[in-house]
Amino acid sequence: MRRSPLAALLLAFMAASAAWAQGGGEQWLDIKEVAARWKASVAYDPLTGTGHVLRGTDLVRFKLDYPVFSVGQGTALRATAIKDEGIRLGIRSDAVRAIESWFAERDAERASHFSVAAILIDPGHGGRDPGAIGEFGSGKDRLRVAEKDVALAIGRDVYDRLVERWPDKRIIITRRGDTFPTLDERVEMANDVQLGINEAIIYVSIHANASFNKSASGFEVWYLNPEYRRTVVDPMKAQGVDEHVLPILNAMLEEEYTTESVFLAKTILGGLAGVVGEVSANRGLRAEEWFVVRNAKMPSVLVEVGFVTNEEEARRLSDPGHLRKLGDGIYNGIVEFVDYFEHRKGSSAQ
Ligand SMILES: [Zn+2]
Incomplete structure (x- = not known):
């Protein structure tokens, strides 16, 4: 048996720490670029100002200028709101880290299933x-x-x-x-x-x-x-x-x-x-x-x-x-x- 939930947790932890280190000072990033790094897709509806990021079955919902992200079955993640920067949707690095660590938790949970x-x-x-x-x-x-x-x-x-x-x-x-x-x-x-x-x-x-x-x-x-x-x-x-x-x-x-x-x-x-x-x-x-x-x-x-x-x-x-x-x-x-x-x-x- 080569399954190792421990190794999976370790990897998730390392990914989360690396993301933290990369974040450095708070900065605004293009949500599409961030999502590409996560191998996730982004959908956004300018009429309602709502959208989501979907990675596999992991869903993150957001609303423009609203500092709460709804993840999974509706759990709230508090982080700086997404803003419309005209040519792109901006996401601040604290929100990137919050979402990344939620993804890492999901990965660890899946890996722990035998x-x-x-x-x-x-x-x-x-x-x-x-x-x-x-x-x-x-x-x-x-x-x-x-x-x-x-x-x-x-x-x-x-x-x-x-x-x-x-x-x-x-x-x-x-x-x-x-x-x-x-x-x-x-x-x-x-x-x-x-x-x-x-x-x-x-x-x-x-x-x-x-x-x-x-x-x-x-x-x-x-x-x-x-x-x-x-x-x-x-x-x-x-x-x-x-x-x-x-x-x-x-x-x-x-x-x-x-x-x-x-x-x-x-x-x-x-x-x-x-x-x-x-x-x-x-x-x-x-x-x-x-x-x-x-x-x-x-x-x-x-x-x-x-x-x-x-x-x-x-x-x-x-x-x-x-x-x-x-x-x-x-x-x-x-x-x-x-x-x-x-x-x-x-x-x-x-
Ligand atoms: Zn025998």
Whole structure:
């Protein structure tokens, strides 16, 4: 995840300070030139003496010789009034600064809105790596369940449903068949996704469990151990940022990833409990330093859908109907996570 509301705030602050420094003494400027610098348009009606400046969806209304500007939904900004100088409309630098800092606030607010732009589904193992294997019975009752097949069936199902729900998001799957991308390759796929400043990617790895204890059964969701310290700010991407600020940014982002990973783990666990809770035990949330989870610079979780070493559960895990339910549970959990983060106000970072 390369989103950084902090960086956005920093940029907005720097823009506002630069504008202040430029202002110097109070002076009159051409509103059209100022608007061009803002990449905004100006409209003015000489009959009523009213007009507006529009930058994207940010609207500033003004009235000639009236020292109040109405911004957004009608908030009043007090500054020197616009005056008609004959060949141009004059705006004084204090009004320019007031409007600029309002624009900067809007930018910071937008940047703080979390959007999950990409979702990466990672069916564990594959190809020459079968993962855990459960073998039971003999003759026509013989049953052999490989983790890689369980993970792929569920992963593809979740992937297809996410693509259908969110055609605009980048939904990625690390393997579509019985192949074996290395762990490094899987993490690379995730870290290679290009994201905007307010966009995030989430990583969901799907596995099945094994235990020497044949009675162990049930599903669980792992997230990164919060004790584990990571370097999540990419030094290449952070060039130009004050080196003393880096460790602080890093610590804050890390905290944010952990919060989000725990929440994602919770929503997926809840999703699974909702669909298979009656037949399979809920083993809860777990914290660990899984390779895939550790190296992915984004909220990431690892789902263990059940034990292939428990005969009863292995039989369920070879039933397409049960696999579809597990897919439903993971899908519902992801949807709940995304909806929550995209629709709540503000950001977890502030
Ligand atoms: Zn596994």
